[in-house]
Amino acid sequence: MIIKSMSLSARRELLASVRQKHLDSSWMDKGKILDGVVAATGYDRKHAIQLMNNTAEPEKPKERLACQKYDEQTRQALYSIWYTANQIGSKRLVPFLPELIKIMERHGHLRIPTEVRTRLLSISPSTVDRLLRPERERIKQGVSTTRSGNLLKHQIQVRAFADWDDVTPGFLEADLVAHCGGNTNGPFLNTLVLADIATGWLECMPLLRKSASDVIDGLRVVDELLPIPMQGLDTDCGSEFINYDLLDYCEDRQITFTRARTHRKNDQAHIEEKKWFSCASTGRL
16 A cells, blocks of 8 residues: 655655665565565655665755845845835846935935845846735735726727827827825825827816716816817726717817727826826825
8 A cells, every 4th residue: 555645754764764674685575675665655666676775865955045045124125125116127126226225225214234235236137026026916906996988999099109100289198197095985086187299298187076077177177278279189998088978079179089008008108107297296196
């Protein structure tokens, strides 16, 4: 009967206890001992013979020093630096670590032992990615206040990020910033942010509610403030934008209405960049 649950250490102890007896026994007794070892360990008979005839001590597995090198204290310090650097990629982060650590320590935002600082200054981008993987997974499913507007998606033309090459002033990208502080329970303000692609002109309109009517009211005010007439409007696929009311508003004023592709933030790269300057300090992007 094969004991499949025998651990590796137990098998080694068994081999060590019978090896010398096996070597000193007669040919017939060796066969009986070998039968018992094969039955107990489940080893192939030829493999068992090699192990029984091997008198050298088996090598102990080497300890993984890398796992001990970057401990939890190093990981937490890296998290703090990564968030300070606005969660940039590891290949961009690593070259700036010496300067970032120096500045954060100078202003009291980081206090780490000498050995942790030494580890961070010698860390590689691949190791940074490995250490940041749990935190990236944790924040991947972040808070989102956008609800997809599927009703008119197939009727509104898609404009990708590469389609802005020949744009003229008056074509705007628009998005909403929710000032919810990470908690979408209860009421909170939103800001309608619009950026002119050609000139970089930026307008921000506070909205009491996230609705089509509020967005249209904000657009009316923006249209009066802009130094040039609004000619085009490009939004994401949120239901506050993709609706008949906004479509009618744009058609009445001969405004070209386009949308980005779903889950493609690069299609609205201009407004995604501007949002950080306009509302990042008070809202959640």
